[in-house]
Amino acid sequence: MPERVGGMDLADVARSEISLRRFLHGLPGVDQVGADGRAASLATRSIKAGAKLWAIDTAISMVDLTTLEGADTPGKVRALCGKARRPSPEDPSVPPVAAVCVYPDLVPYAKTALAGSSVKVASVATAFPSGRASLPVKLADVADAVAAGADEVDMVIDRGAFLAGRYGLVLEEVRAVKAACGRAHLKVILETGELVTYDNVRRACWTAMIGGADFVKTSTGKVNPASTLPVALVMLEAVRDFFDASGRAVGVKVAGGIRATKDAIRYLVLVNEVAGEAWLEPDRFRIGASSLLNDLLMQRYKQQHGAYAGSQDFSIE
Amino acid sequence: MARFTYAPAPESRAVVDLKPSYGLFIDGEFVDPVDGDHFKTENPSSQEVLAEVSSAGPADVDRAVAAARRAQEQVWGPMPGKERAKYLFRVARILQERSRELAVLETLDNGKPIRESRDVDIPLAAAHFFYHAGWADKLAYAGLGPDPRPLGVVGQVIPWNFPLLMAAWKLAPALATGNTCVLKPAETTPLSALLLAEILQQAELPPGVVNIITGAGGTGAALVAHAGIDKVAFTGSTEVGKQIQRILAGTGKRLTLELGGKAANVVFDDAPLSQAVEGIVNGIFFNQGQVCCAGSRLLVQESIAEGLVDALKRRLETLRLGDPLDKNTDIGAINSMQQLDKIRQLAASGEAEGAQRWSPACSLPERGYWFPPTLFTDVVPAQRIAREEIFGPVLSVLTFRTPDEAIEKANNTTYGLSAGVWTEKGSRILHMASRLRAGVVWANTFNRFDPSSPFGGYRESGFGREGGRHGLAAYLKGTFGSDRA
Numbered sequence: 001m002p003e004r005v006g007g008m009d010l011a012d013v014a015r016s017e018i019s020l021r022r023f024l025h026g027l028p029g030v031d032q033v034g035a036d037g038r039a040a041s042l043a044t045r046s047i048k049a050g051a052k053l054w055a056i057d058t059a060i061s062m063v064d065l066t067t068l069e070g071a072d073t074p075g076k077v078r079a080l081c082g083k084a085r086r087p088s089p090e091d092p093s094v095p096p097v098a099a100v101c102v103y104p105d106l107v108p109y110a111k112t113a114l115a116g117s118s119v120k121v122a123s124v125a126t127a128f129p130s131g132r133a134s135l136p137v138k139l140a141d142v143a144d145a146v147a148a149g150a151d152e153v154d155m156v157i158d159r160g161a162f163l164a165g166r167y168g169l170v171l172e173e174v175r176a177v178k179a180a181c182g183r184a185h186l187k188v189i190l191e192t193g194e195l196v197t198y199d200n201v202r203r204a205c206w207t208a209m210i211g212g213a214d215f216v217k218t219s220t221g222k223v224n225p226a227s228t229l230p231v232a233l234v235m236l237e238a239v240r241d242f243f244d245a246s247g248r249a250v251g252v253k254v255a256g257g258i259r260a261t262k263d264a265i266r267y268l269v270l271v272n273e274v275a276g277e278a279w280l281e282p283d284r285f286r287i288g289a290s291s292l293l294n295d296l297l298m299q300r301y302k303q304q305h306g307a308y309a310g311s312q313d314f315s316i317e
Numbered sequence: 318m319a320r321f322t323y324a325p326a327p328e329s330r331a332v333v334d335l336k337p338s339y340g341l342f343i344d345g346e347f348v349d350p351v352d353g354d355h356f357k358t359e360n361p362s363s364q365e366v367l368a369e370v371s372s373a374g375p376a377d378v379d380r381a382v383a384a385a386r387r388a389q390e391q392v393w394g395p396m397p398g399k400e401r402a403k404y405l406f407r408v409a410r411i412l413q414e415r416s417r418e419l420a421v422l423e424t425l426d427n428g429k430p431i432r433e434s435r436d437v438d439i440p441l442a443a444a445h446f447f448y449h450a451g452w453a454d455k456l457a458y459a460g461l462g463p464d465p466r467p468l469g470v471v472g473q474v475i476p477w478n479f480p481l482l483m484a485a486w487k488l489a490p491a492l493a494t495g496n497t498c499v500l501k502p503a504e505t506t507p508l509s510a511l512l513l514a515e516i517l518q519q520a521e522l523p524p525g526v527v528n529i530i531t532g533a534g535g536t537g538a539a540l541v542a543h544a545g546i547d548k549v550a551f552t553g554s555t556e557v558g559k560q561i562q563r564i565l566a567g568t569g570k571r572l573t574l575e576l577g578g579k580a581a582n583v584v585f586d587d588a589p590l591s592q593a594v595e596g597i598v599n600g601i602f603f604n605q606g607q608v609c610c611a612g613s614r615l616l617v618q619e620s621i622a623e624g625l626v627d628a629l630k631r632r633l634e635t636l637r638l639g640d641p642l643d644k645n646t647d648i649g650a651i652n653s654m655q656q657l658d659k660i661r662q663l664a665a666s667g668e669a670e671g672a673q674r675w676s677p678a679c680s681l682p683e684r685g686y687w688f689p690p691t692l693f694t695d696v697v698p699a700q701r702i703a704r705e706e707i708f709g710p711v712l713s714v715l716t717f718r719t720p721d722e723a724i725e726k727a728n729n730t731t732y733g734l735s736a737g738v739w740t741e742k743g744s745r746i747l748h749m750a751s752r753l754r755a756g757v758v759w760a761n762t763f764n765r766f767d768p769s770s771p772f773g774g775y776r777e778s779g780f781g782r783e784g785g786r787h788g789l790a791a792y793l794k795g796t797f798g799s800d801r802a
Contacts, residue, residue, distance in 0.1 A: 034592030046326035046644040
C-alpha cells in the first residue's frame with residue numbers, strides 16, 4: 001500500500017541492511033488465499049470479438065521470443081529473429097514481437113538478424129539460470145552481453161541470499177548489474193518458484209525496484225512452478241505501489257509455461273485491472289515465451305476468418 | 318494508447334424455458350390457486366415482465382399444509398434415512414446438471430450478475446443438498462441424542478436476495494431430518510423456486526414432501542399462522558421476523574429466524590491490505606450489498622484509513638456495472654423499485670447527516686433499478702447509515718484507534734449476524750473473534766459460505782443456525798439440551 005512508503009525516501013530505505021530489512025518486513029503481508037481468489041476471479045473474465053483481437057495483437061507485441069537451450073546455434077537464433085520481425089509472412093498486419101531473448105554469446109547473431117527492425121535483443125546474464133557465481137563473474141557476463149549490443153539484460157537474483165535474509169546482498173547485486181548495463185534495460189528475474197511465498201515475491205519485487213530494475217520478471221523458465229496468475233498479481237500490485245511512491249514506472253515480465261492465447265489474455269486482464277491500462281504497453285509488460293506466438297497467430301486467424309488454419313500454415317519459428 | 322475495452326459477453330437466455338404462467342406446486346403437481354390471484358414477476362434490470370405467477374390464498378395454504386402432513390405421516394417420516402438420502406443426492410445432481418439454466422433464470426428474476434449466480438448461488442445450493450443428503454442416515458450420530466425425530470411439517474419463508482440458495486438452505490436440512498415442507502419464495506423472485514419444483518418432479522420426490530406456494534406477504538402470513546404446521550423457518554427482515562415471533566408466541570410452534578445485519582468489517586494496520594480491499598469489496602458489493610451478512614460498516618484503524626480508502630476507491634473504479642447476464646458484470650441491478658427507494662433514502666440521509674458520499678464514475682442503464690457502488694467517509698456511529706441496515710451497495714467507513722475501541726464500535730449495533738477481522742496476527746484474530754458479538758466471524762476473508770459451517774445471528778439478527786450439525790438441531794426433536802421438546 002502506498003501509504004506505507006509514501007513520504008519515505010527510497011534512498012534512505014537502501015542505506016543499510018537493517019533499514020532495508022525493516023522496510024521490506026514493514027510492507028503489508030499478502031494473504032495467499034485472498035490473492036489466489038482474486039486471480040481466479042479475474043481469470044473468469046470473458047474476452048470476446050473485437051476485444052479478443054485487440055488483446056491478441058497486444059500480446060504479440062509484448063512477446064519476448066525466447067530460446068535458452070544449450071543446443072542453441074547461430075542458425076536457430078537467426079530463424080527465431082526472422083519470426084520475431086514478421087510473425088506471419090502471409091499477413092503484414094501482424095505486429096512484430098517486442099524482443100528476442102537469447103544467451104549472451106548469441107547476442108551478436110540476433111543483433112545482426114534484427115538490424116533495422118523495432119525488435120529488441122534481450123540477453124540473459126549473471127550466471128543464468130541459477131545465479132550461482134561470484135559477482136565479478138556475473139558482471140563480466142553482463143558486460144559481455146552489453147558489449148555485444150544487447151538492448152535488454154535479464155539478470156537473476158541470488159535466491160540463496162534472499163532466502164537467507166541477506167536482502168542487502170541481493171540489492172547490491174541488482175545495483176551493480178544495473179550500473180554494468182549502461183543504457184541497456186534491466187529485467188530482474190525473481191524466480192518466484194524458488195521464493196515460494198507471496199510475501200517473499202512482494203519483498204523481492206521491492207528490492208529489485210529499489211535497486212534500479214526497469215522490469216521485474218517472474219521466472220527463468222527453468223524452475224517449476226514458473227509464472228502463475230497470483231504471482232503476477234502480487235508483482236503488478238508492487239509496481240503500481242512503487243509508481244505511487246516514487247513516480248517511476250517499472251514493468252513486469254511473466255515467463256515460463258505460457259503457451260495458450262487464453263493464458264496470455266488472462267495476464268492482460270490482470271494487468272488491466274490491477275496495474276491499470278498504462279501498463280498495457282510493451283514498455284511495461286512482456287511475456288517471455290516461445291510456443292505461445294504460434295497459438296496467438298492461430299487464434300488471430302480464427303478471429304478474422306471464423307475458422308482455424310492448419311498448424312502447417314504457420315512457420316515453426 | 319488503445320484501451321482494453323471488453324466486448325459484451327452475454328450468457329445466452331436460450332437455456333431458459335420461461336412459461337407465460339405458473340401455478341402453485343402442491344402435492345407434487347402444478348395447480349391453479351383455489352382462492353388466490355395472479356401477479357407478475359419482472360426482470361429488475363430491464364423492467365420486462367418475465368412471467369405471471371400464482372398467489373396462494375388461505376385455501377391454497379390449507380391444501381399445501383394438508384398435502385405436507387399426509388406425506389410426512391405416510392411416506393417421508395417413516396422412510397429410512399438412507400432412502401431419503403437417495404432423493405436428496407438426486408436433487409443435488411440435477412441441480413448441477415441444470416446449473417446453467419438455473420443461473421440464467423436466477424439472474425433474470427433477481428438482477429444479480431451471472432458471475433455470482435453461476436459461481437456462487439447455484440454451486441452452493443447443490444452443495445447444501447449434497448451435504449445434507451450425507452446426514453440423512455447418520456442423524457443418530459449427530460450428537461443430538463440416540464434417535465432424534467423430525468418435527469413434522471415445516472413452513473418456510475425465504476427472501477429475494479438468494480432465491481434458490483435460500484430455498485436449498487431451508488429444504489435440504491428439513492428433508493434430511495424427515496420433515497416435509499411448505500416453502501414460500503419471495504414475491505419478486507419466485508421463478509427459480511418454481512424451476513426447483515420441476516427438478517423435484519424430475520427427481521421423483523414423493524408428492525407432498527415439498528410444496529411451493531408463491532405469493533406476497535399475505536401468503537406468507539397465512540402460512541406462518543397456519544395451525545397445521547409444527548415449525549416456522551424465516552429468513553428476511555427484522556421487522557417481519559418480530560411479527561412472526563408475536564404470532565407464534567404461545568402456539569408451541571418452533572421458530573428459527575435469520576434476519577438483518579449491520580456487520581462490522583474490522584481492518585487493523587497489520588492486515589494484508591490488498592486482500593483486505595478485495596474482502597471489503599466482496600463484503601459490501603457482492604449481490605449489490607443485498608446480503609443480510611454484508612460488511613456494511615468498515616471499521617479501519619485510523620493510522621491506515623486514508624491509504625486504505627484511496628486503495629478502495631481505486632478498486633471501485635474497476636467495478637463493472639451493467640447487464641447482469643454479461644459474464645464480465647460485477648454489479649447488477651437492485652431487485653425492486655421498493656428496495657431502490659429504501660437505498661436512495663438512506664444514502665440521502667447519510668449526506669444530510671454530514672457524511673461524505675463518493676461513487677466511481679459509472680453510467681447507470683436507463684431502464685431497470687440501479688444504484689452505483691457508494692462509499693461514505695466521515696461516518697460517525699450516531700448517523701443512520703452507521704446503524705440501519707441499508708441492504709444495498711453502500712459502505713460506511715468509520716475509524717478506530719485501539720482493539721478495544723474496534724470491539725466497542727463493532728458491537729454497538731442492535732444486530733449480530735456477522736463480522737470480519739483483517740490482521741496477520743493470529744492471536745488478535747482469536748481475541749477479536751471471542752469478543753465480537755456476531756454469529757459468524759470471518760478472518761482475513763468475508764462472505765464465505767459452506768454447508769458444513771453453521772450460519773445464524775445474535776439479538777435482532779435472529780436465532781437458530783443453518784448448516785452444519787447445529788443446523789440439523791433446528792429440525793429435530795427429542796434432542797439433548799435446550800432443543801429437547
